[in-house]
Amino acid sequence: MPLLLVFALMLGACSNNGNSNETNTPSSTEEEASTAPTEGEDSTTPAESEKPAEDDGLYSIDDFSNVKKNEGEPIKGGSITFGLVSDTPFEGTLNWNFYSGDPDSQVLSWFDEGLLTWDESYVYTNDGAATYEASEDGRTFTFTIKDNVNWQDGKPVTAEDWLFAHEVIGNPKYDGPRYDSSFTNIVGMTEYHEGKAKTISGIEVLNEKQLKITYVQSTPSLLTGGIWSYPLAKHIFGNIPVEKISSSPEVREKPIGFGPYKIESIVPGESVVFTKNPDYWRGEPGLDKVVLKVINPTTVIQQLESGGVDLVDSFPVDQYPDNADMTNVEFLGTIDRAYTYIGFKLGKWDAAAGKVAPDDKAKMADVNLRKAMWLAVDNDQVGKQFYHGLRWNATTLIPPSHPEYHDATNPGVKYDPEAAKKLLDDAGYKLNGDYRTNPDGSELVINFISMTGGDIAEPLARYYVQSWKAIGLNVQLEMVEFNTFYDRVGANGEDDPKVDVYQGAWSVGIDVDPSGLYGRDAIYNFPRFANEEQDKLLAAGISKEAFDVKVRQDIYKKWQQLMVEEIPVFPTLYRAVLVPVNKRVLNYAIGDGTDVYLYQLAVSQDKPFVDGK
Template sequence: MRKVMGSRYVFVSLMLVLALMLGACTSNGGNGAAESASPGASAEPTASASAAPAEDDGLYSIEDFNKVKINEGTALKGGSVTYGLVSDTPFEGTLNFNFYSSNPDAMVLQWFDEGLLTWDANYVYTNDGAATYEVSEDGRTFTFTIRDNVNWQDGQPVTAEDWLFAHEIIGHKDYDGPRYDSNFTNIEGMQEYHDGKAKTISGIKVLGDKQLQITYIQSTPSLLTGGVWTYPLAKHIFGDMDVAKISSSKEVREKPIGFGPFKVKSIVPGESVVFEKNADYWRGEPALDEVMLKVINPTTVVQQLESGGVDLVDSFPVDQYPDNAGMSNVEFLGMIDRAYTYIGFKLGTWDKEAKVVKPNDKAKMGDVNLRKAMWQAVDNDAVGKKFYHGLRWNATTLIPPSHPEFHDSTNKGVTYDPEAAKKLLDDAGYKLNGEFRTNPDGSELVINFISMTGGDIAEPLARYYVQSWAAIGLNVNLEMVEFNSFYDRVGSNGDDDPAVDVYQAAWQVGIDVDPAGLYGKDAIYNFPRFETEENSRLLAEGVSEKAFDVSVRQGIYKEWQQYMVDQVPVFPTLYRSELVPVNKRIMNYAIGDGTGIYLHQLAVSQDKPFVAEK
C-alpha cells in the first residue's frame, strides 16, 4: 500500500487527536442487527467464551467468537429480560414488516412478528416455518400452506387472504412503504394491478383458508433465498382502511399485531416497548413471561450491561470491545455481519410517480474521476485497525463476505493512494485555486457531505474523511444528522434533499445476494439514484434462468462487483462484525442463522441479572 509522507502525517495526526478524545469516551453509533435465528444444523460453541487479540498487534478476529450462548445453570419457568436497543435517537415506530424502513424498527418487530417462511444457514427457505411450500417443475409457481395453529395475537387465524392482502397493499398505487420492487413486479399481473388496469393480481390465487398460490413471470434463483414476500397483513384489521393511511395508523404505531412469540403490551413511542408472552405461539408457549425493550444511548451501553440494567443488546459498539472484553457478567457472541458501511454520491433523484430512479447527467458528483479520487483519498484499512481493532475492516466490493459464495475476495477495490487521487483530479481538469480545487469549467466546487450522529467516534470519523478529501484539494462541508432525519434527506421517503451531494451510511443486506433491492432502477433504497443500461443488464442476468447455475451466477456478480468499483456510484468503506454481549443468566439464545434456536426458547437461570465484578 503506497503512502506519501504528507498524507500519512495528516492521517496519523488525526488518529492521535482521536485517541486523546476517545480516551475519556467509549461509544459508537453502530447500527448492527441481531436477528432471531432460523432453523438448520445446530451450532456448537467453542471452548472459549470470549476472544483474545491477535498476538502483539492488539487486533481481534471475529472468527474467534461463538454465535450460540453457552447455557449455565437451569432454566426457570417464566421470568423477564430487558433488551437494549442501542441508538442515540428514538426508534421511528413503523411497526409492521410491510411498511418499516429502519433497522431499529426491525429490532422491535422481531419480538412480536415474523415471516411465514424461515431459512437455513445457506439462506435457503425451508419447510420448518409457519408455512410450508412446494414449487412447480418450471420453478414459477409456488404453493404455500400456512399451518393450522398459526394465529394473529388477537386470536384470529393467519389466512391466505392475509398473505394476498399484503401483496395487494404493497402493489397499490397509494402504498407509501419501501417494498414495491422487482420481486413484486415479477409476479404475474402485478404491474397491471399497480397501474390500475386490473382489480386483482392474476398471478396470486387463494386456494383455501390456509393455502396460497403465487405464479411468477420468471423463475429466478432468488425466489428461494428471499424473493418471496413472506409477511402477511391482517385483513380483518386493515381491510377497510385507506392504503395511504395504514403506515401512520395506531394499528401500526400504537397497537401493532403479529403472530410471533410475544405480544405488544405497551409502547412509549420511540423509547420502550413491553412485550408479554404469546401463549398461543405456533412453535410453543414462550419460556419467558415478559420482555422489556428500551432504547439505550451508545455512551451508556457499558454501564447498562455491567449493572444488569439490560440482559442483552441488539449490537455492541465494537470500538468499545477491547476495554470491556473481560466484562465478568456477560458472554460476547459474534459473527460477520451481513452489512457494510459506505460513502454514497447523489447522481439523480427518485421519480415518485413512476417509482424509478431518475439519473441527472449534470449532477455535481457526476464525474467518475471525482468519485474515484475521493475513494483513493481515504485509508479504510487504517480506519478499521485504529478505530475498530480489526472487528471492522477495509471493504472492497458491494457484496460483503457474509455471502462467501458470491463475494469476490480477489477484487481489491480501489486502494488508498492520495498522490494518484491528486493526479486523477489534475488530469480531469479540477485545478487547484489556492487551497481547494475548482470545477473543470473554473467555477467553485463545494461538496456537501452528511453523516449520521451516533457515539463519540461518529463525528471524528466523518471529519477524518473530510480532512482526507481536503488533503487532495477538495472543499467538503460536513453536516452531522440524527438517524431518522438522515434517511429522510437521502431519500427513504422518495424526497431527495438537493443540498446533499455525498453521504455516509450503512446497509444491512438481505439474505438473498441479489443487490437489485439496493441498486436496481426501481429500488427506492437506491439512494445514489444510479442507473445505467449495463447495471440493469447485470442485475437482470443475476436472477435469470442461466443464473440457476451457481458458477454462472458467481461470474455475473463478479462482473457486477467490478463494474460498481469502476463506476463508483458508492464505495464501501468497512465490512462489519456484529458483537452481542449476553448476561450470563440468559439461556437458549443465539445470533445469526442456522442455529435452530428461536426467541420463544429464550430463558433465564435466575430472577435477576448477574452484575459485573468491580
C-alpha cells in the first residue's frame, strides 16, 4: 500500500472535525497586514459550486469569492466574535514594530494599521492615512499624514512618531526582527545603527505632519513594501529604553494604535475585547464591539455551527468537504500569500555581525542529501489526499499569489523515490540495515521538528518521516508547539543545534523581493543559507535596472531556479485560505484586491445564525 494512502487512512480514522496543520506563521519582514485592501474580482460562490463537475472529491480555489455577499440590512451598532484558531496562546507583542508571529498580527490588525495602503498590484497608493510624492530620481519621498489621523488617546499621529519608529528599529539595542536591507537602504541608517551618528541623516521632519526620507538606492521594492509605514507613538515610548519597549506594559497590556477599534481589555494570550474608535480617520466604525478569542483547532467547527464565533482567521481546509453544507455561514476563499516548506539547517545566526554564518560541515550541508529528501515526498498527492485540492504541490519559493513573478514553468523537483535512492548511493550514503550511514561510515540520524496543530499536523509530519525512511534515512520526529518551534529554529537569533530539518510556513510580503527571508542579514533566514550567486541576484532584484518588469521577472526566475538547485529549503504546498463568515456579517472580505475596510463591518441582526442542518 502506498505510504500516502496509509497516512490518509490513519487520518480518516482519527479525524473528528479538528484542524489541519493550519499553523500560524511568522510573516516575513516585508509582510504588512492592512485593514485597507483594495478591489478584487468576484467569482463563483461555494453554494453554486460545492464540488467539481467530475465529483472527484477535489475542490479549487476558483470556486470561491473573496468578498462576502450581503444579506439583509445593517442594524445600528452590534458586535461580532472573531476566532483566532490556534492550539497555543498568542504571544502578545502587540506593536507592528516588534511583533514576529501571525497570531499577534491578527490582533494588531483590528486596532492599528500602516500609514500607507496598496492596490491590487501591491503598489503603494495615496488612499491611506498618508500620501506620498517621490523625487524624479526615485530616491527621496515626501510623506504627508492626513490631519484627522490620531492615536486612540487623542494625540495626533505625527512625523516625529514615524521618525521615532525608524530610530528605534535602527537602534543597536532593538530586539525585534525588522532591521534589514530595507532599513540599511536609508541614507545614514548604517552610521546611526553603528553608533557613528546620533541621527539618521536621510530622514527629515519637515513639520508635524510631513516626513522626508532619502534612500541610498532607488529600487522597485520601495513602492511595494520597502517603505516602513508603521509609526511608533513617541509620547508613549520616548522615555522607555529601546531594549525594554517590546516587553513593556505599553506593548503587552495597554497598546494603542490609530485603527478602527481600540482595546478595552486583554486576557493575555487568550482574548481581546475591542470597542469602536469613533475618531477613526476613515469614519466611525459600524460595530460597537469586536471580541477576539483564541479557539482550539479541535473546536472550530462547533464554534462556527453554534454561532460561538462569527468568523475565524483561517479554516482547516481539510475539513471543508465535511462542512461545506454548513447553513449559517458563507465560505470565502483566496490564494494565500504563503507556502509551507521543509527547511534544512546549514549554519547559525551571527548576532554580533547581524548576519547568517553558513557552516559547510553542517549535517545537512550536502545538497545531494537535501535533494534526495525532496525527491522522496509526493506533495501533489499530499495536497489531494490531505487537503482535497485546496492546497497543492509547490514548486518554487515565489508563490502564485504573485503571478507576475511566480515561475509557473519551473517544475521544481518531481517526486521520484528511486532517483532519490540512486542519488544517495552515488553520494556515498550507503545502506547499513534499514538506514544509511554518512559517506564516512558514521551513523546518520536526522532530527526533524514540526508544529503541532490539529488532526493533520502529526500524520502529515509522519508521512514525511516514512517517505524518508523509504529511501533509507533515519529521521526522528519531534512535534513542537508554535512559540517553542520558532524559538528553536532561530527566530530569537539562537539556533537549536538539535534541529537539523524543520517543517515551517511563510507568509510572504506584498513585495516579491525575498531578501527578508533569505538574505544574509535576515534573521528569518532560518536555514542560515548564503552564497555569492544569491547575493548577486537579490541585489539585482532591487537595482535600478529592475524597474523594468521584464528584467526583474528574469532575475527572480533565475533566483527561483537557484533555490531549486541549492535547496536550503524546498516548498511543499501552496495554499488556499478559506474563511467561513456568519451570514449576519455584512461588508467583509479577505485577501488582497478588495475595497472593503474593517471599519465598514456591520451585522444584520443581534445574534449569529446557527447551523440548521
